Amino acid sequence: MAGIWIIAETREQALELLEAGRTLAPDMGAALTAVVRKVAGPPEDYIARGADEVLLLAELPPEAPFGAHLPVIEQEAKTASPDLILFIASARGKEMAARLAARLGAGLCSGCTALAFDKGSGSIRMERLAYGGAAIQKLTSSAKPVIVAVPPRSFEPAQAVDGRKGKTRELPSPPPSAVRVLERKPKEKVAKDITEARVIVCAGRGFDKKEDLALARALADALGGELGATRPLTEEMHWLPEDLCIGLSGVQVKPELYVGLGVSGQIQHMTGVRGAKIVCAVNRDENAPIFPLSDFGIVGSLYEVVPKLIAELKK
């Protein structure tokens, strides 16, 4: 029987991947196997949510990174020979997916934005973005296994169904990893999660200095929204935390309203807001690439326009 595997670090990831796997399994005639950490929840829960089999990753010593599981997963995958292996494209997920792909000699579609099984040809069809979001790459694979990494929150969490049955097996402990974790520094939650924001005001290079971001904040407040940023502001100037960086290599957002202030409109950034209902821009350069990628925009200095906008909104 054909097989679909999901490999997850957390329960949240596992549920999203189970949903993806459960959607594909009937057409592929595949059994669904969840490879999850033992500490990430009871196996019965995964079975209720679509897994036919749960493989529990052994608990690791504190200095071992998640990647330490790789040799065990590789061995199991070689034995079971699944057709499709799904990961979430988190930092650890992307790294492990690529390393596993190399070990299995498998193809990997990373950052996969569309995934389907074509019954006629028996191949997996995938889509992803390329050239900073300027292009859509369509891929197929008929060789197995094919590995796919989907961005977080691409799928709803799988719901539990009563009366489902499945097997559970504990995997052996992996050998010691060459990479050792010396320290884990949890992230300070300074910024709000802008992936959930209804309105985002995004600050770009058009701001002269950090203090001026107060203007962007004031507009965000007036609109009941959150502040976002383009990459130069988070990674070059370090004016705002990296969690607020919108774009292909940052977060992808789906607000009802996005307002870019002094944002030029580079493709990598605009790809991150492709899911927005309305995109607006304020930029003093009338030829800025953001204008054709916006629903409407104002040509003018953000320093003049934003206070006027706030005043108009308060009317």
Added chain:
Amino acid sequence: MPIVVACFKWVVDEAYIRRGAGGALDLSSVDYKIGEYDRNAIEEAARLRDAGGGGSVIGVTVGAPDSAKGVKDGLSRGMDQAFFVSDPSFKDLEPSQTAAILAEVIRTRIPQYDLITCGEGSSDLYAQQVGPRLAELLGIPCVCFVQKVSLEGGKLVADRRVEDGIEVVEAPLPALVTVLPDINTPRIPGVKDTLMAGKKPVTTVKKEELAGSFEGTLKTEAMTASSLERTGEKLAADAAGIARFVDSLRKSGVIR
């Protein structure tokens, strides 16, 4: 004195990509560049070399013969020498193929090295696979998404950024890291750097000189232009423009 291998790719500058008739990808007026993320990989290699009081940075790239410009560009950014693996068929390689070719070249041409640096992804495909795949093919430890790295006593210590924070890790050398854009600020080559680059050694490796067939695993059926275009109405920054802007927002129901 560390020997650092920096991998880089000469890519299409996506800013020049146009949407052609019927959504085709129009590459007719494109320019090329060294991948943005690869500049950080080269810079970090140079920084580690200098911090280690000598050593060298060996650049390696795989591409079609017209990527030669990229080799010179890379040499102007701090590399001491380069391996250019070139073949007309190396134009649109999959990450699995690129990694396999790089692995074969490094294995057979670079007998000793301490570290390999790669960008977090290429500027064109951004598949983020070549680094970790290469490490596996060479059988060396791999640390991805690194924002800080140092070498000491046969080990690397790195801060890797993951969703829930930072993992400070160590690994024995030789090892491979993929670096994040904020790890450094890549230099902008000056005239002198460009002149010097022309004098640095370049070893061109042909496909026939490599063992292996480097077959792909996935098939790219199509590469089409994405459409991010919207109506693009431009308003003036005067009272009428501001009023229309806010009115449009209200009408579209996005502000309450």
